[in-house]
Structures are given as structure tokens and as C-alpha cells.
Amino acid sequence: MKTERRITIALDARTIHRPHRRGTGKNLIDLYRHVLGLRPDWRVLGYHRAGDDGEHTPAGLADCDRYEPRQIEMPSDRVDAWQRWRLPFAAWRDAADVVHFPANTCSTWCGMSSILTVHDLLPLWDEPARAHRFERSVRNAVHRKWTIVTPSRYTATQLVEQFDADSSRIEVIGWAADSGMKRVTDAEELAEARRKYGVPGRYCLHLGAAEARKNTDRVVVAYAQLPASLREGCRLLIVGLDDAAHRSRIEGAARQLGIESALHVHGFADESDMGALISGAEVLVYPSLSEGYGLPILDAWSCRTAVLTSTTTSLPEVAGDAALCVEPSNTSEIRMALAALIDSASLREDLVERGMARSAGYTWEGTASRFIGVVEQAARAETAQTAA
Numbered sequence: 301m302k303t304e305r306r307i308t309i310a311l312d313a314r315t316i317h318r319p320h321r322r323g324t325g326k327n328l329i330d331l332y333r334h335v336l337g338l339r340p341d342w343r344v345l346g347y348h349r350a351g352d353d354g355e356h357t358p359a360g361l362a363d364c365d366r367y368e369p370r371q372i373e374m375p376s377d378r379v380d381a382w383q384r385w386r387l388p389f390a391a392w393r394d395a396a397d398v399v400h401f402p403a404n405t406c407s408t409w410c411g412m413s414s415i416l417t418v419h420d421l422l423p424l425w426d427e428p429a430r431a432h433r434f435e436r437s438v439r440n441a442v443h444r445k446w447t448i449v450t451p452s453r454y455t456a457t458q459l460v461e462q463f464d465a466d467s468s469r470i471e472v473i474g475w476a477a478d479s480g481m482k483r484v485t486d487a488e489e490l491a492e493a494r495r496k497y498g499v500p501g502r503y504c505l506h507l508g509a510a511e512a513r514k515n516t517d518r519v520v521v522a523y524a525q526l527p528a529s530l531r532e533g534c535r536l537l538i539v540g541l542d543d544a545a546h547r548s549r550i551e552g553a554a555r556q557l558g559i560e561s562a563l564h565v566h567g568f569a570d571e572s573d574m575g576a577l578i579s580g581a582e583v584l585v586y587p588s589l590s591e592g593y594g595l596p597i598l599d600a601w602s603c604r605t606a607v608l609t610s611t612t613t614s615l616p617e618v619a620g621d622a623a624l625c626v627e628p629s630n631t632s633e634i635r636m637a638l639a640a641l642i643d644s645a646s647l648r649e650d651l652v653e654r655g656m657a658r659s660a661g662y663t664w665e666g667t668a669s670r671f672i673g674v675v676e677q678a679a680r681a682e683t684a685q686t687a688a
Contacts, residue, residue, distance in 0.1 A: 306341040307679050310391030310399045312383065313346030316358050317369065320568055323595050324403050324419065329360040330479045334668035335675075336366050345394055347372050347387050360479070370394075380433060384408045397679045405430075405437040406446075413678040416441040417449045420592020420614075421458050426513055438463050447674055451475050451593040452614035473670045474618075476662040477598035480571075484579040484603070493576035498564050503535040504642065505581035505605075507596055508550070508565075510543040513589040515610075515628050520550060522634035524557035526642070531562045534582055534642045539569040579603040582648065583641045586610075587628040594618040598662055601655035606648035608637050622654035 311332070315325035332344050346369045361367040372390050374382040383401075388410040391399050399414040401407065404423065406416045416437065423434035441448055442465045449471045450456050456472050459465040484490055494500065504523075508516040516538065523536045536559075541547040547565055554563040569577060578584060584600040586609045594615045600607045607623035609615045616625055624641060626633040641648055 305676070305679065306343075307339070307398065307675060308343045308345065308394070308396045309675060310345050310347065310387070310394065310396035312387060312399075312401050312403065313348045313369065315403050316346060316361075317348040321358075321571065325358075326478050326480075326571075327475050327595070328402055329358050330476065330664050331668060331671060332367060333360050333364065333479075334664045335672055336361075336364050338665075338668055339672060340366075342366065343368065345370055345391070345396060347390055349373060349382065380405075388412075398675055400675075401437075405433055406441055408436070408440055410444075413681050414441070414444070414446045415449060415674060415678055416446055418455060418459060418592075419451060420455050420590070421462060422513065422590060422592065424462070426511060426590075438465075442466070442469075445469060447471060447678055449473055449671070449674060452617055454614040454617055455592050471670070471674050473667055473674070474662060475593060475595055475598070476664045476667055477595070477602040477659065478574075479664060481575055481578070481599045481602045484576040489576050490580045493573055493580055496573065497537055497539070497566055497569075497577065499535050499537050501535070502533060502582055503537045503564070503580070504583045504585050504638065505577055506536065506538045506585040508538040508540045510541070510546045513591075514540075515587050515589050516541070516546075516550060517553070518628070518631050518634060519585055519587065520553055520559075520563065521557070522631050522638055523563070524554075524559045525631070525635045526639055530639055530642050531559060535562050535564060536585075537564045537566070537577070537581070539566045539577065541565055542567045574599070575603060578605050581605050583608055583638065585634075585638065586615075587626055587634050588613075588615065589628050591615055597623060597655075598659055601652070601659040604652050604656070606641055606651040607655065608634070608641060620654075620658050622651055622658045624651065 316328050318325055344367045348371055372386055374386040384407050388407045392411045399410055402417045404418055423430045442463050447469055451474050453472055456470045459470055460467050506519050508514055550565055554560045578600055584605050584607045586596050588610055590613045592614055597607050597618050609619050609623045609625055610628040611625045612628055624637045626637045
């Protein structure tokens with residue numbers, strides 16, 4: 301009988317321990333909860349920094365004593381010293397077998413096999429402050445022949461084209477929906493979410509952000525171009541606009557467009573509210589200009605909510621025929637699709653049924669199993685290199 305090797309993974313866990321977790325942090329919790337469930341002899345050392353929420357193990361990993369949070373510091377971090385040197389040294393000191401860098405950037409040097417997760421190549425074009433660091437990280441991973449994990453074929457193709465990465469060292473492993481994202485049917489819970497976010501009745505939900513790629517400005521204009529009867533019967537709720545200046549600009553645009561009473565704009569939505577917010581929405585409006593994956597599509601299906609998304613980048617790869625897809629730079633297309641979805645319950649229900657069927661192919665058990673294979677391969681490579 302084959303005995304599985306005991307493996308210790310050193311994880312850059314800063315996204316897990318942030319007070320306000322976004323997609324990457326939530327995904328990692330789900331991933332490692334299932335990895336440790338499938339491999340009960342493995343350990344994960346979750347390295348993070350002061351200022352993170354390190355006092356408590358994040359929900360989802362709290363009942364697993366094989367996830368060990370470890371706070372480590374670096375006196376100066378002007379040149380990304382924490383990730384480039386402090387984390388690899390701690391991993392070596394703690395006798396880890398494999399290091400996992402889960403958020404697009406990695407160490408310049410690492411004394412053991414490493415895995416880099418690249419969610420997308422957006423920093424090259426949309427984030428000038430991070431572009432050099434990101435490019436350096438990916439080129440380093442390619443040069444050292446580390447395994448690169450990415451959630452979409454679209455991003456895998458970009459890695460080959462932009463960085464001449466070896467396709468045999470790229471593993472496409474799609475995420476599943478947030479395990480905490482469940483359909484909310486309790487009338488009082490749904491009503492409380494509407495009260496908290498100031499929406500009196502039916503609404504469409506848009507997950508906004510300051511980044512232009514989220515296409516928030518076009519969503520607002522498209523909504524303003526709807527017939528007044530549709531706007532009066534279905535408000536637009538935007539959450540995620542943490543940047544006060546951007547939020548103020550969107551609110552100013554709404555006043556100029558004459559839709560201020562129908563538009564509700566908020567900052568970061570509490571993680572505990574998202575299930576009710578998505579479940580209560582008629583449509584998730586998600587026509588991004590660019591995404592590396594498209595996790596909100598899966599979350600919407602979990603809540604039995606119809607999706608409007610884009611025909612570009614990775615989004616049709618996830619959505620398939622289970623969402624209404626539009627050219628995201630075409631405001632008229634967004635308007636027409638939004639009008640059709642608000643106006644037709646049968647169209648929404650058809651898309652939801654298609655989404656439920658499609659989402660069956662995205663499970664955390666499947667994702668974790670494939671990631672375990674990547675880790676085991678990396679650990680074997682490390683053993684072979686050490687023996688040599």
C-alpha cells in the first residue's frame with residue numbers, strides 16, 4: 301500500500317490574515333481547508349506580518365491544528381525584503397518542503413521548490429507601481445522553472461506569450477465558489493441587508509472598484525439609459541468603492557444623469573453580508589473589461605442569481621452559456637442586456653438553471669486534489685535535487 305509523504309508547506313498567508321479579505325484570501329482559506337482535509341498528515345505554516353489579523357486563525361481553518369499562523373517581521377521592507385528574503389529564510393529554518401506564493405509575486409531567491417500562483421497579468425498594464433515587481437517575480441519563477449498555477453486558460457496563454465513560460469510548467473486550476481457563499485432565502489435576513497445598504501425594493505448588484513477595468517462608470521451610464529419604468533422598479537446597488545474620491549465622482553455622475561435616487565453606492569461590504577446581497581439581487585452586473593478568472597460568477601450561481609458579464613478575457617471561459625455576455629466597452633450592449641434581465645423573470649431563471657448545472661464542475665474538492673498533485677510534484681523535485 302502506497303504511503304503518502306508528509307509535507308510541510310510554507311505559505312505567504314498575508315492575504316488570509318488581512319482584516320478585510322478579498323477574493324485571494326477567501327480562496328486560500330477554502331483551498332487549504334480542503335487540502336488539509338485530504339492530506340491529514342500535512343502541515344501549513346501561514347506566515348504573515350504585524351498589522352494583519354494574526355491573533356485568530358481565520359474562520360474555515362480555525363478547527364484545523366495543522367494550519368499554524370506565524371508572524372514574522374523585517375526591520376525594513378523598502379525593497380520587498382519581507383517576501384524576498386525574510387519569508388524564504390523562515391521557511392528554510394522551519395524545514396518546509398515547498399513554498400507557496402499565492403498572490404502574483406514571489407521571492408527572488410528561495411532555497412527550496414516553490415509554487416507561484418498568478419491570477420492575472422493585470423499589474424503589467426493597470427498597476428504601474430506594482431508592474432516592475434510583478435514582472436520580476438514572474439520572470440524569476442520562469443527562470444527557476446518553478447511551477448506556476450493559474451486559474452484560467454486565458455492567463456496561462458498570456459504567460460506563454462508575454463514571458464515565454466514553459467507551458468508544461470503551468471497548471472490551470474480553476475477556483476470554486478466561496479464555500480461561505482450560500483443562497484439566502486430568509487425574508488428577514490434579505491430585508492435586513494436591503495435596509496443596511498439603503499435599497500428599498502428590487503435591485504441589481506454591481507461589485508465596483510476604483511480600477512477602471514471593473515467598468516463601474518459604464519455600468520452607471522448604461523443603467524441611466526434604461527427606461528424610467530425599469531429604473532423605478534429596480535435600483536442599482538454598487539458596493540466595493542472604498543476610495544472616497546471615486547465614490548464621490550460616481551455619486552456626482554449619478555446626479556448629472558438624474559438617477560441619484562435610484563443609485564446606492566457603498567464602500568467595502570461586510571463579508572457576512574455578501575450572501576444576502578447577492579441572493580437578493582435580480583442580477584449580478586459584472587461586465588469587467590478584464591479579469592484573470594471571474595469568481596463572482598460562481599458566487600452568483602451559488603445564490604441562484606442571474607449574471608451579466610463580458611465576452612472578454614477569462615470571463616466567457618467561466619460563464620459559458622450560463623450568463624448574458626456583452627462587449628464591455630459597448631455601453632448600449634450593457635444597457636440592452638440589463639434591460640432584458642430586469643424585465644424577464646424567465647430569462648433570469650433560465651440562466652440560473654444553466655449556471656447551477658455548470659457550477660457542478662467547479663468544486664473545492666477537485667481544486668484541492670489538483671493542487672495537491674502540484675505540491676507533491678514540487679516536493680519530489682526538491683528531494684531529487686537535494687539527493688543530487
